[in-house]
Amino acid sequence: MGLKASAFTQxxxxxxxxxxxxxxxxxxxxxxxxxxxxxxxxxxxxxxxxGGKKLTLNKTNARILAGMxxxxxxxxxxxxxxxxxxxxxxxxxxxxxxxxxxxxxAPAKPAADSADDIDF
Numbered sequence: 001m002g003l004k005a006s007a008f009t010q011x012x013x014x015x016x017x018x019x020x021x022x023x024x025x026x027x028x029x030x031x032x033x034x035x036x037x038x039x040x041x042x043x044x045x046x047x048x049x050x051g052g053k054k055l056t057l058n059k060t061n062a063r064i065l066a067g068m069x070x071x072x073x074x075x076x077x078x079x080x081x082x083x084x085x086x087x088x089x090x091x092x093x094x095x096x097x098x099x100x101x102x103x104x105x106a107p108a109k110p111a112a113d114s115a116d117d118i119d120f
Contacts, residue, residue: 005044013052014052014054015053015054015055015102016028016049016053016054016055016099017054017081017099018085018097018098018099021084021085021099022085025082025083025084026082026083027080027081027082027083027104028047028049028050028051028053028055028080028081028083029049029050029078029079029080029081030047030048030049030076030077030079030080030081031048031049031050031078032047032048032077033045033046033047033073033074033076033077034046034048035049038056038058044056044057044058044062045057045062045073047072047076047081047101055058055083055099057101058098060064060089060100061101062098064100064101064102065081065101065103068102068103069103079103079104079105080100080101080104081101081102081104081105082102082104082106083099083100083101084099084100084101084102085097085098085100086098086100086117087100091115098099
């Protein structure tokens with residue numbers, strides 16, 4: 001007997017999918033960040049959340065987290081993120097909708113320079 005396709009198409013997947021967050025955002029805590037590959041062999045980052053769910057990041061989501069938390073993925077550990085459905089996500093030049101991820105807390109603002117430090 002072969003594999004049952006239904007085992008791979010039902011909502012009990014180990015991966016967070018766009019359909020999982022269409023009804024509303026979900027919060028997760030990052031427990032690990034792994035290097036992986038996309039189906040076409042390109043390198044990608046994969047978040048592993050508490051509870052075991054996983055999310056492979058596209059370049060945009062990886063840039064969002066790096067820009068807001070930092071480039072070193074060790075800094076991402078134990079951070080809480082919100083995963084939402086974004087209908088404007090593009091794939092192959094078409095708007096198809098997909099997942100967006102962002103940290104639950106805003107990034108720290110850089111210290112403002114005083115006017116005395118500006119050279120004219």
